[in-house]
Amino acid sequence: MAIKGDYFDGYEVMSAWEREHYLNRRLSRTIKHAYKHASAAADVLDKVRVDPAEIKTIKDLEKLPITRKADLIENQKKDPPYGGYLAVPPRDVERIFISPGPIYEPLHSSRIKWFARAFYAAGFRKGDIVINTFTYHMSPAGILFHEAIKDCGATAIAMGTGHSEVQVKTMLDLGVTGFVGTPSFLSAVIKKAEEMGYDLGEDFSLKRAWFTGEMLSPSLRELFEQKYGLKTFQAYAVTEPGGCIAYECSEHSGMHFMDDYIIEIVDTQTGKQLGPGEVGEIVVTPIHNKRWGLIRFGTGDISSYTDEPCPCGRTAAKLTAILGRSDDAVKVRGMFVVGRQASQVFAGFSQISRFQIVIDRPAQRDEMTFRVELKDETVDRDKLAAGLNEKFQSVCLLRADSIEFVPSGAIGEKEKPLVDRRTWR
Numbered sequence: 569m570a571i572k573g574d575y576f577d578g579y580e581v582m583s584a585w586e587r588e589h590y591l592n593r594r595l596s597r598t599i600k601h602a603y604k605h606a607s608a609a610a611d612v613l614d615k616v617r618v619d620p621a622e623i624k625t626i627k628d629l630e631k632l633p634i635t636r637k638a639d640l641i642e643n644q645k646k647d648p649p650y651g652g653y654l655a656v657p658p659r660d661v662e663r664i665f666i667s668p669g670p671i672y673e674p675l676h677s678s679r680i681k682w683f684a685r686a687f688y689a690a691g692f693r694k695g696d697i698v699i700n701t702f703t704y705h706m707s708p709a710g711i712l713f714h715e716a717i718k719d720c721g722a723t724a725i726a727m728g729t730g731h732s733e734v735q736v737k738t739m740l741d742l743g744v745t746g747f748v749g750t751p752s753f754l755s756a757v758i759k760k761a762e763e764m765g766y767d768l769g770e771d772f773s774l775k776r777a778w779f780t781g782e783m784l785s786p787s788l789r790e791l792f793e794q795k796y797g798l799k800t801f802q803a804y805a806v807t808e809p810g811g812c813i814a815y816e817c818s819e820h821s822g823m824h825f826m827d828d829y830i831i832e833i834v835d836t837q838t839g840k841q842l843g844p845g846e847v848g849e850i851v852v853t854p855i856h857n858k859r860w861g862l863i864r865f866g867t868g869d870i871s872s873y874t875d876e877p878c879p880c881g882r883t884a885a886k887l888t889a890i891l892g893r894s895d896d897a898v899k900v901r902g903m904f905v906v907g908r909q910a911s912q913v914f915a916g917f918s919q920i921s922r923f924q925i926v927i928d929r930p931a932q933r934d935e936m937t938f939r940v941e942l943k944d945e946t947v948d949r950d951k952l953a954a955g956l957n958e959k960f961q962s963v964c965l966l967r968a969d970s971i972e973f974v975p976s977g978a979i980g981e982k983e984k985p986l987v988d989r990r991t992w993r
């Protein structure tokens with residue numbers, strides 16, 4: 569595996585053939601090991617009568633059910649502390665993190681460069697001084713990101729969350745060049761610096777920011793990049809399977825899959841794998857170590873992927889934006905309508921004060937109706953309806969069957985924006 573450009577390691581530029589073989593080989597080994605050593609993993613396969621030797625490729629994972637956070641919590645309650653997912657003797661556990669549930673997660677091996685590829689792709693290098701504003705308390709974020717910053721050669725400051733005034737002072741005193749945290753926390757720190765009378769561009773050395781935990785909105789990204797001259801990057805991380813699932817390169821057009829995981833985008837109803845551009849749930853199986861027998865973890869996040877070549881040279885497919893949560897999404901005529909995404913479409917029309925999307929199935933066919941309240945009753949409704957449908961189709965790939973303009977106040981304050989009235993009998 570030759571490294572052609574500036575990459576963290578050769579995995580990032582594997583050929584399609586190399587990647588397929590690498591992932592399938594790791595997956596098959598991981599499943600065999602988990603079946604033998606983790607009772608919860610064995611239960612998953614036994615329940616559907618699949619022999620571990622049958623899981624040879626990513627496609628074979630479709631034979632297995634999806635494990636949810638609730639299963640993890642329930643199993644850990646029944647079989648404490650690890651719920652049958654630990655596939656090594658407990659004495660070999662290097663560290664334990666705790667996430668809400670509570671879920672006990674033994675993570676092992678500082679040898680694995682969990683987040684380093686993500687930080688490297690974001691340009692963190694020797695000479696950078698980076699504040700890590702994620703918590704070092706209980707959850708894995710603080711320590712894992714800290715190590716990844718170090719793995720790129722940069723100097724990490726163990727700041728943790730909160731205390732924006734102390735963050736500002738530290739950034740000034742130490743000449744901090746990089747920020748690691750959430751977009752909203754960076755906004756708060758910048759606001760605090762301005763309140764304290766500083767000018768971010770003039771007084772600070774901050775050059776780049778790396779975000780996770782919250783999606784970076786295009787408007788906030790533009791503000792950070794244009795007004796403050798920062799280079800911004802984001803990554804998608806999930807705690808339960810232990811890490812960074814996908815990360816952005818300088819192209820800012822999606823997040824490359826991390827080769828330490830099998831990442832599937834699946835139909836939430838059938839669990840079947842979907843192709844490029846199709847919207848479904850992100851399902852993750854860690855294959856980077858044999859210690860945690862978690863197979864097909866359903867993240868509840870909705871996204872799609874693209875396998876178009878990326879100009880950065882990295883060869884892994886990319887997750888498109890995280891569109892929302894599966895409990896905020898309904899499937900209409902085979903396509904997902906995600907509440908958050910729909911809200912963004914409606915928000916683009918200033919003439920609309922309130923909306924509701926109603927899905928019904930009157931004659932064995934899904935019907936989608938937009939109910940719309942107007943700020944100004946005199947607008948050209950036909951023009952607005954056409955514009956709305958066009959925009960909605962470009963984002964959600966569906967058109968409304970009808971658009972009803974309802975009187976102001978017809979949609980109650982507490983009503984949900986996405987209402988599914990279909991009954992499946």
Ligand SMILES: [Zn+2]
Pocket residue numbers: 817818819824878879880881882
């Ligand atoms: Zn790229």
